[in-house]
Amino acid sequence: MRCPKTVLLLLPLALADPSPLPGHSMSSPPEINHLAKTWLLTGTTMPSHNSLILTPGVADRVGTAFSRTPLRTNDFEVEFTISAKPGTAVFENDGVAFWYSEENSTEILVAASAKHSHNQDELIAGTWYDHYVQQGLGLYGFKSAFKGLGVFFSRNAGAATVGLKFGDGSGASEGPEQQLEIRDGKDHSVKLRVQPEAATLQVDAVTLTLAKPAKAGGFMGFSCYGGSKASYNPKERSAFVEIKGVKVMNYASGPGEDTLPSAAEPEASKEKEDVLGAHSSFKDHREESEAIKELTNMVFKLVIESKPQREQMKAAISALSKRVSVVEESFTTLKKEIDMKTGHNLGEEFESIKKELADMHAAAHRDTDARGKKLADLHSDIEHVQKTAATGGDISGDLDSLSRSNEQVLDELTSQHKRMFGVSIFAIAFIIIAGLSLYNKFRCWEKKHVL
Numbered sequence: 547m548r549c550p551k552t553v554l555l556l557l558p559l560a561l562a563d564p565s566p567l568p569g570h571s572m573s574s575p576p577e578i579n580h581l582a583k584t585w586l587l588t589g590t591t592m593p594s595h596n597s598l599i600l601t602p603g604v605a606d607r608v609g610t611a612f613s614r615t616p617l618r619t620n621d622f623e624v625e626f627t628i629s630a631k632p633g634t635a636v637f638e639n640d641g642v643a644f645w646y647s648e649e650n651s652t653e654i655l656v657a658a659s660a661k662h663s664h665n666q667d668e669l670i671a672g673t674w675y676d677h678y679v680q681q682g683l684g685l686y687g688f689k690s691a692f693k694g695l696g697v698f699f700s701r702n703a704g705a706a707t708v709g710l711k712f713g714d715g716s717g718a719s720e721g722p723e724q725q726l727e728i729r730d731g732k733d734h735s736v737k738l739r740v741q742p743e744a745a746t747l748q749v750d751a752v753t754l755t756l757a758k759p760a761k762a763g764g765f766m767g768f769s770c771y772g773g774s775k776a777s778y779n780p781k782e783r784s785a786f787v788e789i790k791g792v793k794v795m796n797y798a799s800g801p802g803e804d805t806l807p808s809a810a811e812p813e814a815s816k817e818k819e820d821v822l823g824a825h826s827s828f829k830d831h832r833e834e835s836e837a838i839k840e841l842t843n844m845v846f847k848l849v850i851e852s853k854p855q856r857e858q859m860k861a862a863i864s865a866l867s868k869r870v871s872v873v874e875e876s877f878t879t880l881k882k883e884i885d886m887k888t889g890h891n892l893g894e895e896f897e898s899i900k901k902e903l904a905d906m907h908a909a910a911h912r913d914t915d916a917r918g919k920k921l922a923d924l925h926s927d928i929e930h931v932q933k934t935a936a937t938g939g940d941i942s943g944d945l946d947s948l949s950r951s952n953e954q955v956l957d958e959l960t961s962q963h964k965r966m967f968g969v970s971i972f973a974i975a976f977i978i979i980a981g982l983s984l985y986n987k988f989r990c991w992e993k994k995h996v997l
């Protein structure tokens with residue numbers, strides 16, 4: 547008998563089941579096309595292959611991700627997973643916020659970034675965030691005087707907190723706050739239940755409630771600021787913050803969001819758009835501008851993210867040049883010292899050695915040249931002979947000249963030989979005559995009885 551009763555009791559509850567709002571939800575990892583269509587990302591925010599990264603840990607920079615369309619309900623629940631790895635240094639005023647803004651966030655952020663976020667001079671001068679704050683976007687990159695609800699993961703005087711606040715647009719906000727550190731590298735599940743007259747936040751074991759009204763038609767999104775420091779090494783990183791999936795459920799009976807443009811488009815307007823788009827003479831031009839816009843955003847992101855690396859490189863280069871000049875200095879001193887000790891002027895000696903080496907090199911070069919020339923001559927001779935032979939021409943001329951030169955050499959050799967022969971005959975005759983005269987002399991002395 548108890549069973550049918552339970553079913554009857556559950557029936558009305560089952561009818562009021564919350565319905566998902568896909569236009570405001572985000573899968574994990576984010577689906578890029580869906581993300582591009584329904585979310586507006588600015589600054590350091592970028593999708594990765596496993597999450598939506600709000601900031602890769604760049605200090606003094608802002609990243610935002612806001613839904614492009616308003617929620618058409620004030621009775622809903624947002625559930626998301628946030629993960630933050632601690633940075634390598636503690637930066638002041640860094641933090642992450644979830645917003646349910648009564649004001650059009652796209653309008654606010656587009657105006658700010660059009661005027662501002664591409665300003666290279668400000669980026670270089672380091673005054674970028676100051677200007678952002680001056681535009682009233684000093685609360686983690688979104689409106690300081692916000693209108694609606696905000697969930698803040700902040701750090702006040704070293705203590706990390708989570709707060710649920712209501713802002714009326716005057717700049718003042720109120721709501722509960724409790725200590726909680728999410729920058730521990732772990733996943734934290736966040737659940738925000740918004741009702742027409744109250745809101746409840748649950749993060750880990752912390753539950754915060756706020757008795758303030760919420761209006762339908764608000765814009766939801768995230769913003770994040772990397773924090774600042776009076777002076778910091780560009781190597782230092784602030785917290786790395788990512789969102790792993792967003793799920794929005796509508797508890798009201800009506801539709802909770804506008805239908806997605808691509809989901810159900812009327813036939814007529816589709817045709818019109820096709821005609822305009824496909825046949826416009828500006829079609830290519832339009833596509834080009836879209837591509838350029840995309841590229842600009844990409845470049846901007848790159849500029850922001852590569853700034854720490856560039857600073858690091860600059861520091862390394864200046865340190866290196868300093869070191870080089872120190873080495874140069876000590877080398878000069880060392881040279882002077884050696885000169886003094888040895889009494890030689892090493893510099894001059896070195897110069898002379900260098901000169902000698904240069905001379906040697908020149909001489910070798912000349913020899914090589916001469917040899918090369920000879921080889922070239924020989925080569926051209928051979929070539930000439932080859933050519934004559936190849937063209938079937940008479941090479942007897944060449945042979946003749948060769949035999950002539952041979953003859954000359956032979957003649958020379960013969961005449962030299964003759965000369966040598968004459969000389970030797972003369973020498974023999976001289977020796978014989980000398981011998982005879984000597985013999986004669988001996989004979990004379992013998993006769994005179996000298997011996």
Ligand SMILES: *[C@@H]1O[C@H](CO)[C@@H](O)[C@H](O)[C@H]1NC(C)=O
Pocket residue numbers: 616650651652653656
């Ligand atoms: C919000 O602002 C954007 C940019 O100005 C605009 O295109 C969009 O229609 C606005 N949305 C609503 C609901 O007013």
